[in-house]
Amino acid sequence: MKRREFIKLSSLMGAGAATSPAFLLGGCAAKPLPGTGTVTATPTVCDICFWKCAGHVYKEDGELWKITGNADDLHSGGRLCTRGTGGPGAYLDPDRLKKPLMRKAIDGRQTFVEVEWDEALDFVADKMKSIAATHGPAKLLMLNHGAGSSHFRHLLRSYGSDSRAEPAFAQCRGPRDVGFTLTFGESASSPERTDMANARCIVLIGSHIGENLHNGQVQTLAEALNKDVTLITVDPRFSVPAGKSKHWLPIKPGTDMALLLSWMHVLIEEDLYDRDYVERYTTGFEQLAEHVRSYTPEWVYLETGIRPEVIRETAREMAKAAPATVVHPGRHAVWYGDDTQRSRAIAMLNALLGSWNRKGGFYIPEKVDLPGYPLPSYPEPQYRTADAYPGKWPFASQGVTNGVIEASIGEDAFFKGWLVYGTNLPQTIPGIEQKLRDAADSLELVVVVETMPSEMTGYADVILPECTYLERYDELRNSGERHPSLALRMP
Incomplete structure (x- = not known):
């Protein structure tokens, strides 16, 4: 066979591929409550998204019943989102691949x-x-x-x-991490190292927390909003966080960079930046000041549609709360082609506010110190x-x-x-x-x-059926956190 013809698997899988949505949901909800059997619980780490929340898998007489959050997991606040609790659907789906x-x-x-x-x-x-x-x-x-x-x-x-390559790098957070690394020597991490729990001002620019189900982050933002925190949301849409913001900036799509440069202009022009932090920890301030000199709020208004007085007021709000101000780095950062530079601008704005590695800004992530497994050396x-x-x-x-x-x-x-x-x-x-x-x-x-x-x-050429995350052991979760922890996944 010289050419690989595209083969549509659904045509080979019989009735399963034509199953109605109601039937799929019915399969997941076949046993909503335990009966009279023996119920057991095993630890797991959700693999539906990158947040990797810890949970417990409950089984009755060996049959999967439900998944709940692990109350001891600070990373997820002891809760799972709707995708996490829907994990049994991956295991029970009738269209699953079963044989090579x-x-x-x-x-x-x-x-x-x-x-x-x-x-x-x-x-x-x-x-x-x-x-x-x-x-x-x-x-x-x-x-x-x-x-x-x-x-x-x-x-x-x-x-x-x-x-190797991951679409999640170049298509999602890669440009953001490169931009932050070029600025701070470290990335914004995954999950993001934002200390929103202690922030007094949170800025979301192209980040719609509350709609994206990044579990722990959504909870942290919700808790922050119950305190005296200023939320500034930059989004062309009236998004969920926009509706909860003190300031909603309905920017013209594709002009985020201009707004970021203007915010930096105001901070420097009005001497609102953290002068001590900048002098102690940064280089190139004079070049940055010269670069943003021409990006006045009046000029940027023509680009973004954001009124000059709003640009100045929101910049002052950030400075007033600094260093407990987070200009969130976002997650899906691939938009217009200037994504690495836009992420660098977000990083530099945070640097002017003195928020990097400061309480209420960006925390220093920690991991549990684990010895590596003594694997043989890989060939070069x-x-x-x-x-x-x-x-x-x-x-x-x-x-x-x-x-x-x-x-x-x-x-x-x-x-x-x-x-x-x-x-x-x-x-x-x-x-x-x-x-x-x-x-x-x-x-x-x-x-x-x-x-x-x-x-x-x-x-x-060959399709190999994989276990779902509910059916296998994986490496321990040891992601960088405010409070380091380990989480186990087991079948």
């Missing part, structure tokens, strides 16, 4: 055929050996998302490749991911998905195989369909590891 599938040609038509694990793994292993022998193991790329991918990264590094990769697109994105700390996809097209493509774990590229990378088809035609191996059929599975 392999692409085969039958009567001149490509289709997926169920096979045993040994056949699927032998096929993948033989292809990996061939790629390693012919091109080098670093030419096998992993595209991944989610905690479970860590196991597969161990596999790839043992094989001799550390080539012959290539790094960035070698696939030399000279591009020099500050990116991870592989850039668009770059690695383009580097997988053609007979002379840099990458020769893909291992795709838990990420549906057609739904995460805008306008990528044709390049994805071209890459699929060029690659010698495409393996997709998934729990459910997706657009991405249609390009695979």
